Amino acid sequence: MSVIVRTVPSTPIRTSVQTWETIVGLLTEAGQEAQAKLTAVTGVAATLIAEEYTSLAPIVVKPARGERVRIYTAHGALALEGEEPPPLATWPLVEAGWSLSLPCAAEDIDEMRDLLEKHPEIEVRDLADGITAAAAPACASAPGTFTINYDELERP
Amino acid sequence: MTQVTTSRRLPDVASPGIADARLLPDPDLAESWAAIVLPDGMKGEMARSAIASTRLRSAVPFDELPLHGVLLLSGPPGVGKTTVARGLADKVARTLTGEPWVFVEIDPHGLASSALGRSQRAVEQLMGTQLDELAQAGPLVVLIDEVETLFTNRAALSMETNPIDVHRAVDAGLVGLDRLARRHTNVLIIATTNFADAIDPALSSRADRVFTVPLPDASARREILERTIAAVAAAFPGAESLLAPEVLDTAAEVAEGLDGRQLRKAVAAACSVRPGAQGDPDRVTPADLLDVLRSRGGWA
Numbered sequence: 163m164s165v166i167v168r169t170v171p172s173t174p175i176r177t178s179v180q181t182w183e184t185i186v187g188l189l190t191e192a193g194q195e196a197q198a199k200l201t202a203v204t205g206v207a208a209t210l211i212a213e214e215y216t217s218l219a220p221i222v223v224k225p226a227r228g229e230r231v232r233i234y235t236a237h238g239a240l241a242l243e244g245e246e247p248p249p250l251a252t253w254p255l256v257e258a259g260w261s262l263s264l265p266c267a268a269e270d271i272d273e274m275r276d277l278l279e280k281h282p283e284i285e286v287r288d289l290a291d292g293i294t295a296a297a298a299p300a301c302a303s304a305p306g307t308f309t310i311n312y313d314e315l316e317r318p
Numbered sequence: 319m320t321q322v323t324t325s326r327r328l329p330d331v332a333s334p335g336i337a338d339a340r341l342l343p344d345p346d347l348a349e350s351w352a353a354i355v356l357p358d359g360m361k362g363e364m365a366r367s368a369i370a371s372t373r374l375r376s377a378v379p380f381d382e383l384p385l386h387g388v389l390l391l392s393g394p395p396g397v398g399k400t401t402v403a404r405g406l407a408d409k410v411a412r413t414l415t416g417e418p419w420v421f422v423e424i425d426p427h428g429l430a431s432s433a434l435g436r437s438q439r440a441v442e443q444l445m446g447t448q449l450d451e452l453a454q455a456g457p458l459v460v461l462i463d464e465v466e467t468l469f470t471n472r473a474a475l476s477m478e479t480n481p482i483d484v485h486r487a488v489d490a491g492l493v494g495l496d497r498l499a500r501r502h503t504n505v506l507i508i509a510t511t512n513f514a515d516a517i518d519p520a521l522s523s524r525a526d527r528v529f530t531v532p533l534p535d536a537s538a539r540r541e542i543l544e545r546t547i548a549a550v551a552a553a554f555p556g557a558e559s560l561l562a563p564e565v566l567d568t569a570a571e572v573a574e575g576l577d578g579r580q581l582r583k584a585v586a587a588a589c590s591v592r593p594g595a596q597g598d599p600d601r602v603t604p605a606d607l608l609d610v611l612r613s614r615g616g617w618a
Contacts, residue, residue: 166451166454228455229454245443248330248333248443249327249329249330249333251448251452251454252325252326252455254325257325307416307417308373308414308415308416308417308457309414309415309416310369310373310414310415311413311414311415314413315365315413318352318361318362
């Protein structure tokens with residue numbers, strides 16, 4: 163398992179709400195079920211972004227399959243100097259079974275958990291908690307499981 | 319086109335360095351493969367090389383067999399290198415089935431910047447992040463057209479033009495290439511160049527195969543002319559007289575030294591060369607075509 167990382171410039175480039183909208187756009191496309199679920203927690207997510215917790219610890223996205231995605235936000239001078247994050251190579255929330263974890267200061271966790279009670283895929287965690295490091299494997303992609311179509315190969 | 323259910327996402331073609339991105343197989347690229355005329359057996363050998371490289375890399379450790387999955391196509395302009403490269407990408411995806419392939423065409427000019435360090439960062443971003451993540455998500459074909467722009471021969475750079483940034487960008491490209499080769503066995507990189515001598519030798523040495531695409535021979539010239547005239551005649555039936563075997567034979571003979579692009583444009587030029595035809599392709603004659611090919615004026 164390896165990890166994909168993105169950093170989204172936040173204030174003063176964009177407001178906290180706009181930062182969350184950018185993150186939602188990074189993870190989902192229009193009409194996707196997960197997009198509505200993420201949009202529904204904009205208030206909580208924008209609050210945590212405004213507190214800049216997401217610059218200290220990442221938002222962790224665990225897809226049902228595939229690589230985890232860690233998203234940080236940059237603020238102040240780092241936001242001004244930062245570049246826009248490139249799109250991901252996949253839509254990680256397209257398949258049910260995903261989860262998303264937001265970093266939060268210990269003193270705010272209970273309140274945020276209450277607010278997220280009706281959103282089982284989304285959780286908050288203590289930003290002081292470590293993140294399990296995943297060592298990069300020698301071969302990141304699985305060897306191709308191809309079927310060879312020799313008729314196609316011989317076709318001029 | 320086959321509907322593919324996948325979470326794979328195509329890169330934004332508006333982002334720096336990306337000229338095209340699509341899921342494979344793709345009918346347009348299949349047409350490229352069918353349309354291009356190369357010397358006998360060359361297309362088949364290219365396809366076999368790509369398939370063998372992909373299979374070997376997935377089964378044999380890199381340290382034992384250091385294949386980078388790079389095919390280099392060199393040759394003069396107009397012989398169809400880019401067209402065949404795009405077609406080859408599709409051919410590979412149709413031959414090695416089971417997972418959806420993504421095709422990405424790199425625009426090396428989009429990575430260059432006059433700002434110090436910017437080119438290097440753009441190359442790192444592309445090779446180290448975007449292509450790496452695309453390969454992580456599944457099989458990938460990357461086309462780098464005019465590869466000498468990205469992998470410029472560092473030994474040939476003039477020290478008077480402060481080539482530090484170019485050095486760094488080439489270094490970043492090579493590091494990215496090595497990283498892709500070691501981490502992902504399902505990546506095929508097809509590079510094309512008109513200037514093989516302008517490519518950094520470090521890239522040439524990483525190519526698993528180098529194909530030199532020559533100017534078309536008489537047989538290929540005849541086939542190119544025939545295909546082009548047939549396409550014109552499908553829309554303008556008056557052009558069918560150009561398809562007579564003796565006309566095609568003579569035209570192919572007269573056109574020695576022309577590349578595929580020039581041959582195709584000669585058919586268009588023939589439609590306008592004679593004032594009496596008034597630019598009407600229905601009134602083009604075999605003599606018009608032969609005149610254009612003999613004079614080579616204005617288009618070759």
